[in-house]
Amino acid sequence: MAFSLSIMLILGLTFVLAGMVKGMIGLGLPTVAIGLLVLVMTPAQAAALLVIPSLVTNVWQLMAGPSVTAIGKRLWLMMAGIWIGTFLGIGLLTGPDPGPVIGGLGGALIVYGTIGLLGVRLTTAAGAERWLSPLVGAATGIVTGATGVFVIPAVPYLQSLGLGKDELVQALGLSFTVSTLALAAGLWHRDALPLADVGLSVLAVAPALAGMVAGQHIRNRVSPQAFRTCFFAGLVVLGGHLVFQAWG
Structure with a gap:
């Protein structure tokens, strides 16, 4: 992908917005970023650009929790499932026909937005x-490999485990970090992670972090519930547009 001014502008605005959402509610950066980027590029390209800013922001979230070791021991079966599922689904994301992937992404956004x-x-x-964790991980991995979005069914499942607030934030950070690494490995395995896209992905870190910091400040001034409602409604609308774009 060429380093054109228009691409740089689109990347900057997209990742500022996606980072702002993550700063507000602790998740949503990859969901927002890939949902917007596929409007102007292929799903595989959007997923490749997502890798570095997603990894940086999620490692930051992961390390901010009480104990990486404890949460890792509890959820390692889920994380293993994510790796396996991602490699099973990655062929769809990197395939020659982006239509089904865009439609699937739209469907995932609609489901996630509706749940929210x-x-x-x-x-x-x-x-x-113990037996549900690897199944949820594998399902999350398949969705990640096929669409680049790694929130379904991981987020509702982690929320169902009765974790404390800090533990939940850390568990989400772990799941998102592993999903990002698995996605990057799958793209690389399929020769869909060119150096040019890696360079653009590195450049996207700054606007993502800036948006995240801005979102954290906004969180103290805006009702979180009102923001979440607008965010999830926006995902449903964006998902509907992608489904129409793919199959309309």
Whole structure:
């Protein structure tokens, strides 16, 4: 992808907005970024540009929690499932026909946005976590590999485990970090992570961090519930547009 002025402007604005969302509610950077970028490029290109800013912001979130070791021991089966599922699904993202991927991405955004708007909260019994974690991880990995979005079903599942606030934020950071690394590895394996895109991805870190800091400041001045409602409604609208773009 060429380093044109228009691409740089699109990248900058997209990652400022995506970082702002993450700063406000602790997640949403990859979802917003890839959802907007596929409007002007292929899903594989959008996923490649997402890798570095997503990795940096999610490692930051992961390291801010109480204990990386403890949360890693609890969720390692889920993380293993994410790796396996991502490599099973990556062929769709890097395939010659972007239509199904764009449609699938739109569907994922609609589902995620609808869950957020309805305030759905699930509960996982303690005895079910050991066998359910790898299945949820594999499903998340397949969605990640196919669309570049790694929130479904990982986020609702992690929210269902009864974790404390800090533990949940850290668990989300771990899941997103592993998903980002698995996505990068899958793209590289498919020769879909060229150095030019890596360079653009590095440049996207600054606007993503700037947006994240701005979002953290805004969080103290705006009702989080009002912002979440607007955010999830926006995802549903964006998802609907992508579905129409793919199959309309």
